[in-house]
Amino acid sequence: MANMSGLLGPGSAASSSEAATSADWTKALGQTLEKVVLSHTASNSCRKLRLFAGEEEFELWLEHTTEMLQEWAVPDAEKRRCLIESLGGPALDVIRTLKLIDPGVSVKDCLEALEHNFGSVEGPEDSYCKFLNSRQQKVEKASAYIQRLERLLQRAVMRGAVTAEQMDRTRLAQIVRGTQYQNPILLHLQLRE
Missing domain, CATH: 1.10.1200 (Non-ribosomal Peptide Synthetase Peptidyl Carrier Protein; Chain A)
Structure with missing residues (x-):
């Protein structure tokens, strides 16, 4: 009951052993909540x-x-x-x-x-060729083509055909090469290159 009196009323002071027990209990509760x-x-x-x-x-x-x-x-x-x-x-x-x-x-x-x-049995050369030969289809939106191209690039990187440092340059070159020029921004990218 002495332990309860410390919790119930503001006027009662807790002993140092009660405070230590309370701190241990709080720490254990925190660890349990973290696990949950x-x-x-x-x-x-x-x-x-x-x-x-x-x-x-x-x-x-x-x-x-x-x-x-x-x-x-x-x-x-x-x-x-x-x-x-x-x-x-x-x-x-x-x-x-x-x-x-x-x-x-x-x-x-x-x-x-x-x-x-x-997985597929294609080697690095095969995956890189698939990437380089991909072209935007006539009915395909540019965003869909870029998403498809990104999957092919990721596969080429996973197979070791392209390094992580080369990804951006390789991606941009293939977007310019494989995109149908219905979008003037893409045409501008090719002219800048």
């Missing part, structure tokens, strides 16, 4: 990952998943758990085998294993 919030954030984020079982379009799934995993401010172990929850069928079997070899396998290694098994 982190867990809730991670579980909500996990729901945003698309399911991949091996039959779906791998490149689109990989692009989406990589982007989502980079945005999350959670530990690598939590990202790996969410990644594994988003897998099924043969894709899950690949990661299970990988985890048998190394239980602490990183998310990066998991994604590389999935890409090795389900």
Whole structure:
């Protein structure tokens, strides 16, 4: 009851042991709340990952998943758990085998294993050629073409055909080369080059 009197009335003074207990309790409560919030954030984020079982379009799934995993401010172990929850069928079997070899396998290694098994077999030269040969279609908006071009450029960078330092210059050159000149701004860009 003595502990309660300190909490109930402003006139009663708490002893130093009661203050220390209160500080410990506050610290423990803060740590617990942090874990709950982190867990809730991670579980909500996990729901945003698309399911991949091996039959779906791998490149689109990989692009989406990589982007989502980079945005999350959670530990690598939590990202790996969410990644594994988003897998099924043969894709899950690949990661299970990988985890048998190394239980602490990183998310990066998991994604590389999935890409090795389900990704396209094109090499750096093939991906760079696809990028260079892309052209805006007659009915395609310039913004849609640039988005499509960006995916091709990202693939070329992932395969090692283009370095990160070359991306901006390479992107601009291909936009100028591959865009239908219905837009005077793009024509101006080509003339400036």
